[in-house]
Amino acid sequence: MYRMVKEALHERANLLEIAPHLSAPLPIMLPLYKWWQLPYYWVGIKMYDLVAGSHCLKSSYVLSKSRALEHFPMLQKDKLVGAIVYYDGQHNDARMNLAIALTAARYGAATANYMEVVSLLKKTDPETGKERVSGARCKDVLTGHEFNVRAKCVINATGPFTDSVRKMDDNDVVPICQPSAGVHIVMPGYYSPENMGLLDPATSDGRVIFFLPWEKMTIAGTTDSPTDVTHHPIPSEDDINFILNEVRNYLSCDVEVRRGDVLAAWSGIRPLVTDPKSANTQSISRNHVVEVSDSGLITIAGGKWTTYRSMAEDTVNKAVKLHNLNAGPSRTVGLFLQGGKDWSPTLYIRLVQDYGLESEVAQHLAKTYGDKAFDVAKMASVTGKRWPVVGVRLVSEFPYIEAEVKYGIKEYACTAVDMISRRTRLAFLNVQAAEEALPKIVELMGRELNWSELRKQEELETATRFLYYEMGYKSRTEQLTDSTEISLLPPDIDRYKKRFHMFDEDEKGFITIVDVQRVLESINVQMDEDTLHEILCEVDLNKNGQVELHEFLQLMSAVHTGRVSGSRLAILMKTAEENLDRRVPIPVDRSCGGL
DSSP states (O other): OHHHHHHHHHHHHHHHHHOTTTEEEEEEEEEEOSTTHHHHHHHHHHHHHHHHGGGOSSOOEEEEHHHHHHHOTTBOTTTOOEEEEEEEEEEOHHHHHHHHHHHHHHTTOOOOSSEEEEEEEEEEOTTTOOEEEEEEEEEETTTOOEEEEEOSOOEEOOGGGHHHHHHHHOTTOOOOEEEEEEEEEEEOGGGSOTTOEEEESOOTTSOOEEEEEETTEEEEEOOOEEOOOOSSOOOOHHHHHHHHHHHHHHBOTTSOOOGGGOOEEEEEEEEEEOOTTOOOGGGSOOOEEEEEOTTOOEEEEEOOGGGHHHHHHHHHHHHHHHHTOOOOOOOOTTOOOTTOTTOOTTHHHHHHHHHOOOHHHHHHHHHHHGGGHHHHHHTOOBOSSSSSSBOOBSSTTSOOBTHHHHHHHHTTOOSHHIIIIIISOHHHHOHHHHHHHHHHHHHHHHHHHTOOHHHHHHHHHHHHHHHHHTTSHHHHHTTSOTTOOOOOOHHHHHHHHHHHHHHOTTOOSEEOHHHHHHHHHHTTOOOOHHHHHHHHHTTOTTOSSSEEHHHHHHHHHHHHHTSSOOOHHHHHHHHHHHHHHHOOOOOGGGTTOOO
16 A cells, blocks of 8 residues: 555656646545544544655645635535545546546657557467467558558556456456446536535445546546446436435535536546455546456556556556567656646746737646646637637637637547547536537537538537546436426416516517517517527427426426526526516606606
8 A cells, every 4th residue: 555655646746747747736625524534634634644755746735624625715614623634636638638638649659549449469479389479450440441450569557457458468368457436427617616615535325436626627537336338338317316415415505506507427447456256346446457368469458547658667667578569668757748848837828918819818728738728729710800800719618719620620629529528528517508509619620620511410420428427417408308207386486487588578478589589679688590590499399399397397407406507598588587676767857858
């Protein structure tokens, strides 16, 4: 355990050094609800600091109840007795993955995207007479083309697919990888402070729960349960509700934790190293194992993001030794990843001054691409406005710009899914925003990659399906269905009926785009027909082009219970009602109109 923690802390320090644009320290609070927890956690955290030594980011400290609530005002006040704060690192995982691949390519590695291993190639060793792995039969997933790759040494570093590749080598091999599903949800940023996270190592069922600021949103998780290996893991409603219930345990009753505030949800598969006799994933070690098969296949299994570099070093050292390769010692400690070498915290100011980008966009580009942000800025389109001069956004509420799509193609993005999830983080931050940006993204990629109309349509459908199933859109949209119960009190029903009939002026029993346009025009609000159509479609459950009274009452009931939040139609109708109510005629004797 000591060695594992020591290694992780050394690697964390290295990660913060070699990718300063993608990683940063983050203070994390451990809330205390019993006085006896204070010495127990304090000793553990101080031992953590001690092991870190010179790599300690900042020393941990104790907070009184009042100070803890100053830092994290959303916490429950009644049960809290204090808190301990320690420091850990946080990074942009998708961009980090890409930065590692691009850095490897810069140093001579041959990289391939969307390549699948179909089988392993073998040949007989003339000295021993044994079969040795000598390469792999590969398939280009996008074109279907198959080809052979010959190699002196083959390394299996396939995460949750570890055992499937090992079985290609030896079908009778005992599995060493136990896949574990971890579900995460993203909620609005106001659910957590901007610069402090929360972690509880002992939830209601013994799993760790965290609650962290991330990309100006709040990310919460995680579950830990056995799962089957799949290319398309899907977050379940039970897992989403488990996380929400745990979040409710920590937050004040003043903060209503609503199911409708889950903006995105996804399930990831952790490749834990396991004893074949044990099925409990919660107790399995996160350490890594390097295994060599009889035929010379080297497998690296387990591990975690923080220790990726030492995992790679151990694996390559094993390959060098086993195959007598001509190589010196590892030089990856302190080696800057792509974008990190000339990055500085003030780099974004130069982007604003030199290119006329919005400050928020410039900060995003600097944090995402590091010193390569200038290459993205050079590709940015002119806005036609006084300010910003360049940088047309993909969606208004996020700082991603159209130039990132063009630049993403240079970074080997091949599909629209690549763009919304692995080059930008839109799909992970807000599935509705990602869906809104998709047509523009597909159009831009189609123009750059010469896609046919058929290919564009396929990309749009595939990406929409990805958002629907894998990013939690299905669970989100199912919060309002034909079977949603109307659980409103009689006074509420009367109030909402009145609001509905304000739009349904001729008492048809339903409202259409024309009805909404008429009311909006009466309060001097302009909205284009396409946007209005989208707004009504969110509530039009039977898809007949109109919103009936029962559909509207179902919506308002779902809003009341928190299963739906941010409904544009509900907000629009409430705003219109309030504006119309304020337009009370002024009596003639109060308006200087009488003689």
